[in-house]
Amino acid sequence: MLHRRHLILGLAGLAACPTLARAHSYRLGDIAIGHAWTLPAQVSREGQAFVPLVNNGKLADELVAARSSVCGTIELRRNNRYDDPPLSSFLLEPGQPLPMRPTARHLRLMGLSAPLLLDQRFTIILDFLNAGETEVEFHVEAAPGE
Numbered sequence: 001m002l003h004r005r006h007l008i009l010g011l012a013g014l015a016a017c018p019t020l021a022r023a024h025s026y027r028l029g030d031i032a033i034g035h036a037w038t039l040p041a042q043v044s045r046e047g048q049a050f051v052p053l054v055n056n057g058k059l060a061d062e063l064v065a066a067r068s069s070v071c072g073t074i075e076l077r078r079n080n081r082y083d084d085p086p087l088s089s090f091l092l093e094p095g096q097p098l099p100m101r102p103t104a105r106h107l108r109l110m111g112l113s114a115p116l117l118l119d120q121r122f123t124i125i126l127d128f129l130n131a132g133e134t135e136v137e138f139h140v141e142a143a144p145g146e
Contacts, residue, residue: 024139029131030057031092036124036138038109039102041116047071047109049124049138050100055092062089063098065127072111074124079104089129102143116140 026033034052041047047070055061066074075086080103090105092098100106107124109116116122120140127133 024137026134026136028126028128028134031055031061031128031131033126033134033136036136037141038116038138039143040118040140041109041112043112043115045112047112047116048102049074049107049109050102051107051126051136051138052100053090053092053098055094055096055098058094059130060094061092061131062129063092063126064089064129066107066124067127068109068122068124070113070116070122071109072113075108075110077106077108080106092128118142 024035032054034054036049036051038047038049053063063076066076068074076088076090078084078087086108090098098105118140121137122140123135123137125133125135
């Protein structure tokens, strides 16, 4: 619950004061992109990446794809269940935060080319249906509470 409250407060601050959040936040048109992070992962496993998004525009948009040089493909996932198929997009409704977290909505990094180690950084290109593409730096971090 505390993690969710911090996420909401962080997104609200990002939307209200984008100039204060430049260190590790991004903006692509009306899309605010918060702190992007991933869990450590071994090369033989998939990775999970997380990035909170907020659509500050008046029209809906969608995250339709993501790609990175650290893995073969990136799937858009609603949860950790392997029997659920990947999603074709994440819908970003106007004014609604789109959080991501372990065991819930996330980007699944398939076919890692090297382990993801604590404190490492790498980029993922996020592709939005209307806003276009942007490169985002992800930080490899321990799960909240660890």
